[in-house]
Amino acid sequence: MLRVAVPNKGSLSETAAEMLAEAGYAGRRDPRALSALDSRNDVEFFYLRPRDIATYVGSGALDVGITGRDLLLDSRSEAREIATLDFAQSTFRFAAPPGRFAELSDLAGVRIATSYPALVGDFLARNGVQVTMVGLDGAVESAVKLGVADAVADVVETGSTLRAQGLEIFGPVILDSTAVLVSAKPDLPGIATLQRRLQGVLVARQYVLLDYDVPLDHLEAATKITPGLESPTLSPLHDPQWVAVRAMVPRAETNHVMDELYEVGARAILVSAIHAARI
Numbered sequence: 001m002l003r004v005a006v007p008n009k010g011s012l013s014e015t016a017a018e019m020l021a022e023a024g025y026a027g028r029r030d031p032r033a034l035s036a037l038d039s040r041n042d043v044e045f046f047y048l049r050p051r052d053i054a055t056y057v058g059s060g061a062l063d064v065g066i067t068g069r070d071l072l073l074d075s076r077s078e079a080r081e082i083a084t085l086d087f088a089q090s091t092f093r094f095a096a097p098p099g100r101f102a103e104l105s106d107l108a109g110v111r112i113a114t115s116y117p118a119l120v121g122d123f124l125a126r127n128g129v130q131v132t133m134v135g136l137d138g139a140v141e142s143a144v145k146l147g148v149a150d151a152v153a154d155v156v157e158t159g160s161t162l163r164a165q166g167l168e169i170f171g172p173v174i175l176d177s178t179a180v181l182v183s184a185k186p187d188l189p190g191i192a193t194l195q196r197r198l199q200g201v202l203v204a205r206q207y208v209l210l211d212y213d214v215p216l217d218h219l220e221a222a223t224k225i226t227p228g229l230e231s232p233t234l235s236p237l238h239d240p241q242w243v244a245v246r247a248m249v250p251r252a253e254t255n256h257v258m259d260e261l262y263e264v265g266a267r268a269i270l271v272s273a274i275h276a277a278r279i
């Protein structure tokens, strides 16, 4: 039985649960349940605080988990990242009132508020800068205005929380973070299947299937636009001068690719969603 840690709250929980459901796993029905058994897939899910997941997985108490790369590093756990899951993407940055600091060395001796003290402490130690760390639980962006810190180090997605508090990013990127799959025993039977299923969900979310017809003369140009993951599928048409092509295309580029295909002579360009995939 594979024992899997899943975030129970916060930014990671909804998408993590959605991805597992799309991957064919039966999760908890009661939103307050702390665990759920999926006997058909031989998996038990444990719903835990995102911040605690790397600790459970690193200790070997649970086999694999979904968490954020920033939370994994802050936990200093033995768990390792085994796959990226491409959601909850953010950067981890320093911020302060505009003009107050310009570079990392300006932080020597100042008070820095963060809810990721190990992540920030390790980064500063690697760069030889000593500060006074102010540990907070959240809403870190308020710390400067309220006078408990001179700068903050926090998760930034759009930057709107920082801006609303009159803060500006400065200095180097501390970390590029994303949701990740973590484990301390990546060779355990069952983990590869979970990983492949989640990978399939990502592909289904990130790609569409494109079908079109193109004159043989323009096939080379068209398949340059849609090279597919390995190679596009070609099928003959009744008219020997034309051929049908099928290829996967990144969802975000769909319309751009359709415009380019039309330009090189493709017609009957159709887009379909991918419901599941095993690549």
Ligand SMILES: Nc1ncnc2c1ncn2[C@@H]1O[C@H](COP(=O)(O)OP(=O)(O)OP(=O)(O)O)[C@@H](O)[C@H]1O
Binding pocket: 009, 010, 011, 012, 050, 051, 067, 068, 069, 070, 071, 088, 089, 090, 138, 155, 156, 157, 158, 177, 178, 179
């Ligand atoms: N606005 C955001 N955009 C993208 N990722 C985010 C955002 N806020 C937090 N995260 C990511 O979510 C993870 C933090 O999980 P956590 O449950 O603490 O989220 P949260 O939304 O901050 O929850 P809480 O309500 O407990 O503060 C980290 O990996 C972090 O990078």
Ligand SMILES: O=P(O)(O)OC[C@H]1O[C@H](OP(=O)(O)OP(=O)(O)O)[C@H](O)[C@@H]1O
Binding pocket: 011, 137, 138, 139, 140, 141, 154, 155, 156, 157, 158, 159, 160, 161, 162
């Ligand atoms: O760059 P933005 O798009 O504004 O997003 C970043 C903010 O989102 C998260 O806050 P959350 O709502 O989780 O509150 P918290 O600070 O209490 O964790 C994070 O901690 C940042 O504060």
Ligand SMILES: [Mg+2]
Binding pocket: 138
């Ligand atoms: Mg938060």
